[in-house]
Amino acid sequence: xxxxxxxxxxxxxxxxxxxxxxxxxxxxxxxxxxxxxxxxxxxxxxxxxxxxxxxxxxxxxxxxxxxxxxxxxxxxxxxxxxxxxxxxxxxxxxxxxxxxxxxxxxxxxxxxxxxxxxxxxxxxxxxxxxxxxxxxxxxxxxxxxxxxxxxxxxxxxxxxxxxxxxxxxxxxxxxxxxxxxxxxxxxxxxxxxxxxxxxxxxxxxxxxxxxxxx
Amino acid sequence: xxxxxxxxxxxxxxxxxxxxxxxxxxxxxxxxxxxxxxxxxxxxxxxxxxxxxxxxxxxxxxxxxxxxxxxxxxxxxxxxxxxxxxxxxxxxxxxxxxxxxxxxxxxxxxxxxxxxxxxxxxxxxxxxxxxxxxxxxxxxxxxxxxxxxxxxxxxxxxxxxxxxxxxxxxxxxxxxxxxxxxxxxxxxxxxxxxxxxxxxxxxxxxx
Numbered sequence: 001x002x003x004x005x006x007x008x009x010x011x012x013x014x015x016x017x018x019x020x021x022x023x024x025x026x027x028x029x030x031x032x033x034x035x036x037x038x039x040x041x042x043x044x045x046x047x048x049x050x051x052x053x054x055x056x057x058x059x060x061x062x063x064x065x066x067x068x069x070x071x072x073x074x075x076x077x078x079x080x081x082x083x084x085x086x087x088x089x090x091x092x093x094x095x096x097x098x099x100x101x102x103x104x105x106x107x108x109x110x111x112x113x114x115x116x117x118x119x120x121x122x123x124x125x126x127x128x129x130x131x132x133x134x135x136x137x138x139x140x141x142x143x144x145x146x147x148x149x150x151x152x153x154x155x156x157x158x159x160x161x162x163x164x165x166x167x168x169x170x171x172x173x174x175x176x177x178x179x180x181x182x183x184x185x186x187x188x189x190x191x192x193x194x195x196x197x198x199x200x201x202x203x204x205x206x207x208x209x210x211x212x213x214x
Numbered sequence: 215x216x217x218x219x220x221x222x223x224x225x226x227x228x229x230x231x232x233x234x235x236x237x238x239x240x241x242x243x244x245x246x247x248x249x250x251x252x253x254x255x256x257x258x259x260x261x262x263x264x265x266x267x268x269x270x271x272x273x274x275x276x277x278x279x280x281x282x283x284x285x286x287x288x289x290x291x292x293x294x295x296x297x298x299x300x301x302x303x304x305x306x307x308x309x310x311x312x313x314x315x316x317x318x319x320x321x322x323x324x325x326x327x328x329x330x331x332x333x334x335x336x337x338x339x340x341x342x343x344x345x346x347x348x349x350x351x352x353x354x355x356x357x358x359x360x361x362x363x364x365x366x367x368x369x370x371x372x373x374x375x376x377x378x379x380x381x382x383x384x385x386x387x388x389x390x391x392x393x394x395x396x397x398x399x400x401x402x403x404x405x406x407x408x409x410x411x412x413x414x415x416x417x418x419x420x421x
Contacts, residue, residue, distance in 0.1 A: 043346065072231050080232055088239040092246050099250040102257040109343060181347045 011132060014139040021143025028151030029200040033120040038152060039189040041111050045168045048156035049149065050104050054097065054112055056145035058089040059121050060138065065089075067129040067137035082125040083116075090115045120148060158192045159183045261340065262311065262324060266296050269326025269336035270307040274299030278309075283416060285408035293413065305329050308413055311340070312405030316397040319343040321352070323401055327367060331413045337362040337402065342394075349394035358388055358395070362402065367410060370403040 012020070027033045037055070041047045062085045066073075073081060094112045097105040105112065115121070124144055129137035160166055163183030165173035182188050226233075266273050273296035283293045294309040307329050313322040321344070326336035339353045351357050362385070365371060371383050373396045378384035387395035 069231065069235075074228060074231070077229065077232055081235060084232065084235055084239060088243060091243055095246050095250045095254065099253040099257065102254075102261070106341065185345075185347050 012136075014136045017128060017132075017136055017140035018143035021140060021145070021147045022150065023147065026147040026151055026200075027120045027144055028148060029197060031120075031123075033123060034118045034148060035193075036114055037111055037118065038155065039186070039193060041108060042152055042156040042159055042189060042192075043184045044160045044164065044166075045153065045156045047104065047107055048152040050097070050101065050108060051111065051115075052145070052149035052152045054093045055115055055118060055120070055148055056141075057093050058086060058115055059124060059145050059148075060141040061089045062086045062121055063124055063129040063137040063141040064134055066125045067132065067134045070130045070132075073130060078126075078130060079122075082122050082130075086121050086125070087116050120144065154196060155189070155192050158196070159188050163188060262294070262309070265324055265338045266294065266309055266326075269309050269324055269338060270296050270328070271335060272298045272304075273306040277303060281416060283409060283412045286411060287408055289408070291409065293409065293416075295416075305417075307331075307335055310405055310409055310413070312401050313341075314397065314401040314404065316342060316352075317344055317349050317391070317393040321394075321397055321401060323398065323405075325402055325405055326363075327406075327413070330417060331406075331410050332367055334362050334365045334367050334402070334406075337398075339398070344391065344394045349388070349391040351388050351391065352394050352398050358398075361385060367406050370407075371399045373399055 021027070023030075025031060028035075028038050034055070037051050041051045062082070065085050066082060069081070090113060093115065094105070097108070097112060124140060128140040132140075157167065160168075161172055162180050165171065165175075165177040165179055180188070183192070263275050263278055266275050266278055277297035277299055279295045279297070281293050281295055282290055284290055292311065294311075296306050296309055298304040298306050308327040308331060310325040310327060311322070312325055313320055315321070320341070321339065322341040324338045324340055325334060326338075327333070328335050337359045339359065342350065342352060344350045344352060352359070362371075365383055369383055371385050373387050373392065374384035378386050385395065385399050
């Protein structure tokens with residue numbers, strides 16, 4: 001909740017930024033950002049982790065770039081600069097995937113170019129890297145990337161194991177497992193996200209109650 | 215905006231950073247494209263060539279010849295003439311890339327044909343975005359694509375309602391994906407209709 005503090009009183013340190021991204025302000029489970037890839041590419045672990053890596057690359061690169069030029073930014077042109085920067089790194093990620101991970105790039109289809117509109121990235125530019133130094137920006141981006149990867153990984157694990165009986169393509173459940181086809185289909189994404197969000201919220205509530213009780 | 219003129223400044227003093235970044239990023243992307251573009255093109259072509267032995271039995275990847283052919287409708291298309299890797303370099307057949315509208319998005323396929331383009335020897339789906347779990351089984355060789363092998367290319371394929379009739383050119387559609395199945399059959403039909411004659415002419419004039 002540090003974002004609600006007036007900027008003058010306290011700016012989060014690098015360590016705080018890093019930790020916050022992973023769980024306390026997890027981009028998917030706490031901030032509900034980046035829902036498009038969260039729902040679309042989590043049918044199996046491989047595409048989910050490729051997406052997480054591509055997003056991490058864009059997030060870290062864009063955060064570093066914005067942080068380096070933060071003193072030159074004009075307030076009313078900052079969103080334009082953010083978008084320009086993000087779009088550039090997304091295009092690079094897209095081309096690199098098509099060149100070196102061709103099959104995966106085909107499988108992810110339009111969702112790699114769509115990283116441009118992942119609010120997670122522009123929100124980090126706005127909240128952190130346009131205001132704080134490069135080191136803090138890197139820690140923030142890495143923390144958020146880990147948080148995003150954890151979220152995608154958890155959803156993809158549930159969907160791939162229940163839907164196909166495999167994990168990262170390796171057989172996990174016995175052959176007799178029928179494979180719940182719906183888990184690989186879009187409804188499975190919504191069901192899994194809803195259930196996991198509920199569990200995350202429930203754990204959060206219980207922890208709060210415990211803290212208040214103590 | 216209630217900014218005073220001296221605070222607002224000229225357009226350039228406002229936008230120089232955006233312009234500079236746009237030029238820098240544009241240059242960076244041009245660099246990336248120059249470096250990676252050929253690799254990406256090669257990936258696409260390698261995928262096509264890698265499928266040659268599967269599409270035409272006995273054909274070797276290294277012996278493939280690329281030919282530009284004009285179709286009956288006047289459109290140009292790269293067609294692959296494939297040969298066996300033996301002493302006589304026997305002409306084994308053709309690989310014809312084709313594409314068309316599927317249920318969700320464009321479907322792109324490779325059609326294998328025998329030497330006189332009278333029999334379909336194989337079919338492979340290069341690219342598709344059909345419904346996962348239903349229509350995307352059009353990429354499955356055993357479930358769907360294998361049944362195209364050995365069909366006559368002399369008359370159009372049709373989609374069977376119920377069990378395929380004995381006349382030999384009915385395709386058994388995928389359960390829950392009739393439109394995707396029909397799209398593939400239509401793409402094959404129209405590509406053959408468009409390129410069978412040009413291919414035969416090409417086969418007659420050379421060798």
